[in-house]
Amino acid sequence: xxxxxxxxxxxxxxxxxxxxxxxxxxxxxxxxxxxxxxxxxxxxxxxxxxxxxxxxxxxxxxxxxxxxxxxxxxxxxxxxxxxxxxxxxxxxxxxxxxxxxxxxxxxxxxxxxxxxxxxxxxxxxxxxxxxxxxxxxxxxxxxxxxxxxxxxxxxxxxxxxxxxxxxxxxxxxxxxxxxxxxxxxxxxxxxxxxxxxxxxxxxxxxxxxxxxxxxxxxxxxxxxxxxxxxxxxxxxxxxxxxxxxxxxxxxxxxxxxxxxxxxxxxxxxxxxxxxxxxxxxxxxxxxxxxxxxxxxxxxxxxxxxxxxxxxxxxxxxxxxxxxxxxxxxxxxxxxxxxxxxxxxxxxxxxxxxxxxxxxxxxxxxxxxxxxxxxx
Amino acid sequence: xxxxxxxxxxxxxxxxxxxxxxxxxxxxxxxxxxxxxxxxxxxxxxxxxxxxxxxxxxxxxxxxxxxxxxxxxxxxxxxxxxxxxxxxxxxxxxxxxxxxxxxxxxxxxxxxxxxxxxxxxxxxxxxxxxxxxxxxxxxxxxxxxxxxxxxxxxxxxxxxxxxxxxxxxxxxxxxxxxxxxxxxxxxxxxxxxxxxxxxxxxxxxxxxxxxxxxxxxxxxxxxxxxxxxxxxxxxxxxxxxxxxxxxxxxxxxxxxxxxxxxxxxxxxxxxxxxxxxxxxxxxxxxxxxxxxxxxxxxxxxxxxxxxxxxxxxxxxxxxxxxxxxxxxxxxxxxxxxxxxxxxxxxxxxxxxxxxxxxxxxxxxxxxxxxxxxxx
Numbered sequence: 001x002x003x004x005x006x007x008x009x010x011x012x013x014x015x016x017x018x019x020x021x022x023x024x025x026x027x028x029x030x031x032x033x034x035x036x037x038x039x040x041x042x043x044x045x046x047x048x049x050x051x052x053x054x055x056x057x058x059x060x061x062x063x064x065x066x067x068x069x070x071x072x073x074x075x076x077x078x079x080x081x082x083x084x085x086x087x088x089x090x091x092x093x094x095x096x097x098x099x100x101x102x103x104x105x106x107x108x109x110x111x112x113x114x115x116x117x118x119x120x121x122x123x124x125x126x127x128x129x130x131x132x133x134x135x136x137x138x139x140x141x142x143x144x145x146x147x148x149x150x151x152x153x154x155x156x157x158x159x160x161x162x163x164x165x166x167x168x169x170x171x172x173x174x175x176x177x178x179x180x181x182x183x184x185x186x187x188x189x190x191x192x193x194x195x196x197x198x199x200x201x202x203x204x205x206x207x208x209x210x211x212x213x214x215x216x217x218x219x220x221x222x223x224x225x226x227x228x229x230x231x232x233x234x235x236x237x238x239x240x241x242x243x244x245x246x247x248x249x250x251x252x253x254x255x256x257x258x259x260x261x262x263x264x265x266x267x268x269x270x271x272x273x274x275x276x277x278x279x280x281x282x283x284x285x286x287x288x289x290x291x292x293x294x295x296x297x298x299x300x301x302x303x304x305x306x307x308x309x310x311x312x313x314x315x316x317x318x319x320x321x322x323x324x325x326x327x328x329x330x331x332x333x334x335x336x337x338x339x340x341x342x343x344x345x346x347x348x349x350x351x352x353x354x355x356x357x358x359x360x361x362x363x364x365x366x367x368x369x370x371x372x373x374x375x
Numbered sequence: 376x377x378x379x380x381x382x383x384x385x386x387x388x389x390x391x392x393x394x395x396x397x398x399x400x401x402x403x404x405x406x407x408x409x410x411x412x413x414x415x416x417x418x419x420x421x422x423x424x425x426x427x428x429x430x431x432x433x434x435x436x437x438x439x440x441x442x443x444x445x446x447x448x449x450x451x452x453x454x455x456x457x458x459x460x461x462x463x464x465x466x467x468x469x470x471x472x473x474x475x476x477x478x479x480x481x482x483x484x485x486x487x488x489x490x491x492x493x494x495x496x497x498x499x500x501x502x503x504x505x506x507x508x509x510x511x512x513x514x515x516x517x518x519x520x521x522x523x524x525x526x527x528x529x530x531x532x533x534x535x536x537x538x539x540x541x542x543x544x545x546x547x548x549x550x551x552x553x554x555x556x557x558x559x560x561x562x563x564x565x566x567x568x569x570x571x572x573x574x575x576x577x578x579x580x581x582x583x584x585x586x587x588x589x590x591x592x593x594x595x596x597x598x599x600x601x602x603x604x605x606x607x608x609x610x611x612x613x614x615x616x617x618x619x620x621x622x623x624x625x626x627x628x629x630x631x632x633x634x635x636x637x638x639x640x641x642x643x644x645x646x647x648x649x650x651x652x653x654x655x656x657x658x659x660x661x662x663x664x665x666x667x668x669x670x671x672x673x674x675x676x677x678x679x680x681x682x683x684x685x686x687x688x689x690x691x692x693x694x695x696x697x698x699x700x701x702x703x704x705x706x707x708x709x710x711x712x713x714x715x716x717x718x719x720x721x722x723x724x725x726x727x728x729x730x731x732x733x734x735x736x737x738x739x740x741x742x743x744x745x746x747x748x749x750x
Contacts, residue, residue, distance in 0.1 A: 271521040
């Protein structure tokens with residue numbers, strides 16, 4: 001693997017993942033400002049970038065209060081001076097040993113559950129250091145993935161169990177407001193955020209009626225947190241992740257503009273197939289991921305910068321096929337060696353394919369970041 | 376990341392990529408036997424597994440004669456005692472510096488090209504060690520990706536240029552016979568292999584008519600090499616890759632049986648969504664990849680071992696949704712914590728998502744292999 005830092009964007013090996021540091025910092029500041037305005041604690045989710053450097057920027061240099069999707073991320077951050085980490089993934093027994101290590105290692109480590117089985121796994125494995133498990137309950141508002149349905153009595157039952165257990169503290173509610181991905185435009189996103197907030201407040205109220213104090217209500221999802229409804233000031237924490245880079249999917253939803261997208265894949269034309277009207281690039285599915293392709297064919301989900309008439313229509317492991325939306329490819333305009341820049345459809349998926357991010361300001365490469373991977 | 380080696384398959388952290396070493400060794404031996412029978416040199420492609428250990432087995436302990444898809448693979452193998460490496464990816468100028476390092480480092484390093492631009496890039500950058508570049512020309516038989524069309528005069532022109540250049544040796548022709556992925560069953564695969572061989576022999580003949588000797592004709596693709604037509608003994612090299620693990624796609628094509636598939640993803644049920652008839656597993660697209668999903672919906676392309684009535688119908692980054700083909704999920708049968716094993720649709724794509732492979736014989740974990748990634 002190339003280890004020397006190239007000087008300019010045009011010198012990076014291809015394929016590469018490029019990170020525009022100025023856009024990333026702008027996205028970070030905008031989210032910090034939004035949270036400040038609403039009086040919300042920002043808990044950036046690290047799943048999109050998985051680097052020390054980006055987490056540090058998103059946390060405004062505080063190195064505390066993050067959410068992670070894997071124990072590998074939790075290990076990375078706790079090894080590098082970060083504290084107050086939420087493992088935002090429903091706990092199961094097989095992950096308890098490593099959670100206990102993390103709990104003993106840093107000041108504040110939080111787990112999440114959505115079932116009595118998860119509760120019993122924690123109950124069977126006390127932290128062993130006198131400091132109780134800090135537990136969020138995940139609520140399913142309308143995304144229908146993990147989480148206890150907001151209408152279910154199980155929420156009260158679980159919260160009662162946690163609150164009544166000396167080895168645990170009931171920290172509050174967590175909701176990945178993923179349903180907002182189905183809305184288009186800032187007004188619709190706000191309305192969805194308002195509805196979810198209202199539901200979460202009902203749940204909080206229901207718990208209060210059972211004398212259970214819900215200290216923190218945390219809501220994720222980049223669309224909601226990019227266009228928060230004013231009512232979301234009733235929440236305590238935001239945990240968006242994707243906004244670090246944004247992407248074409250978020251642009252389509254209306255969370256961001258094209259100009260906010262901070263991540264791109266650099267690739268080069270390596271062959272011309274004139275007979276089949278195709279440019280071959282050195283960006284296959286190992287460089288950009290096929291996530292999003294299943295819902296976006298025959299129209300390609302990716303955007304090739306400054307080339308609206310080109311689209312990436314197929315990929316094998318290391319090769320991509322680029323053709324025109326209309327007419328013939330102007331092969332003279334795209335000789336072998338031409339560099340193209342592709343905006344990811346889903347930056348979480350694309351970034352995860354790269355062992356190195358090439359971080360640039362304008363045309364200059366400023367740094368190489370190495371994300372953690374695995375579990 | 377978990378670093379200690381678990382003792383049994385049922386103890387692996389989830390998600391994990393499991394490699395059945397007995398099946399892998401059987402697949403390796405079968406391909407070696409096939410090549411021996413036909414009198415062909417096997418040049419295993421490493422793109423599927425990208426490990427030292429599997430390459431060593433596929434080479435029958437010889438540590439020589441492999442094909443790679445990335446320079447990162449070439450670096451790994453040349454650093455670990457492997458020799459005679461073909462970088463089976465059309466060369467462009469930006470990759471020349473690293474190719475020259477590899478050329479100077481090992482006894483035999485081969486490059487591949489499909490254009491005059493590639494030729495000129497090599498011409499401009501002599502190897503500098505008195506040993507000429509060893510060059511394959513990639514031929515497009517009917518896959519229509521990279522490669523010079525087999526009907527094009529460019530083949531003769533390129534071969535003449537290479538043969539006439541003191542700094543280069545014309546090694547021969549390379550063909551990824553990817554078209555065979557469109558055939559079903561061993562007879563159709565054989566017929567496709569026979570046709571491609573016939574075409575490649577015509578090209579070889581055409582070169583001979585121009586007094587150009589084509590030393591080696593190399594053909595890839597796991598289907599062709601798993602069911603070779605006898606006429607393929609006219610070739611000099613086979614360079615299949617996927618057969619190391621095989622997968623559901625190869626099973627569907629007819630290259631292998633279910634029992635030959637040596638790679639699986641281990642995952643656990645982490646939540647039950649009874650209202651929506653869904654089991655949630657800790658296998659999202661970062662653990663299995665979405666490759667193949669675009670052509671296989673609404674039917675899921677993956678197979679959940681021993682559970683024909685279950686199918687993986689959706690994924691987010693770290694979560695998978697499993698539901699039934701017919702009827703309701705038997706939630707009592709799949710409590711939280713239940714381990715499931717998923718056969719990959721495309722093992723090249725799935726394996727690439729994992730920093731560690733858990734290698735097992737029967738139920739016992741024998742080793743942890745760490746593949747190279749990146750470019």
